[in-house]
Amino acid sequence: MAAGSTYTPIATQTVSGTTTASVTFSSIPSTYTDLIIVANGSLTVADNSYIQFNGSGGTAYSGTVLKGDGSAASSNRYSNNDRIVTDYTSYPTTTVGAWNAVIHFINYANTTTYKTTLIRSNNAQNGTSSSAHLWLSTAAITSIALQTQGTPKWGNGTTFTLYGITAA
């Protein structure tokens, strides 16, 4: 039996200009076991970024964050939210390339369980965080939107790459 493949690239998006509020990967095939998005870049105004699945909001998202800002360690929670809060203290700033996030979507195509997302978010200018999130839906994830909110937009040159991870 052939070994599963790791980091099989599915799609890459690179932001052009400074008016992009959301980057979406759509029509995601169900043929992998897990997904990973690697994000690297900036925002036009320093702020949190967010994630939403299948265009679905409501009150279906919750999460727990462990974070450090260079002087203090702390933890946050949110629940009944309309999207995943990706960063907290380690949010993107305006410095190009300073922020990165490695985002794991576990068992994303399963249609019997709720969906878990694990995020490592990093910005040496403001913090580092490790977080776990839950989407209260048994639907397979077929689209992932990486979003800003309000005035901030994704910075020019910000990259997002979607990879597939296969168990076998």
Add this chain to the structure above:
Amino acid sequence: MPNTMTLIQSVTVGAGGASSIDFTSIASTYTDILVKMSLRTDRSAIGDQIKFTVNGSTSTYSGIVLLGTGASVLSETSSAAGAGSGYLIGENMNAATSTASTFGNAEIYIPNYAGSTNKSMSWDIVAENNATTGYQAIEAGLWATTSAITSIKLQSANAANFVQYSTAYLYGISNS
């Protein structure tokens, strides 16, 4: 053929130890790079810090670490003398007075390492120890330089040597 993490270089420390582990002449043909390490030093302590530099550069590094020891948790800056300084520090790996035959593990993910923007990094580090004190940390790193990364040097931040059987592997990940 689907892409996988491609092994670029590997280093295994032999008898006699080594003062550094070096990855050189790193090709620019991948999108991201990933360093996976299993390290122990001969420093007379439970733990030792990883000193991390790229391209022989001694400036523009900055970092923030979140560290747990089993008794406390803290967050601090991880570069020597603060932002813009001479190297990044990874906290911690196993050293001479930690549990025998136990090596710390670390992983550094560097997206867009060959691109023309500043180089940010994601670190995960553990140094387990069958005693009161162990270490687990996550870290955000930055080399605020737009040059491509072509070499990586790992050292002890306390001038110790890596012991035999320490290993480090450099992988390339491509987005197409």
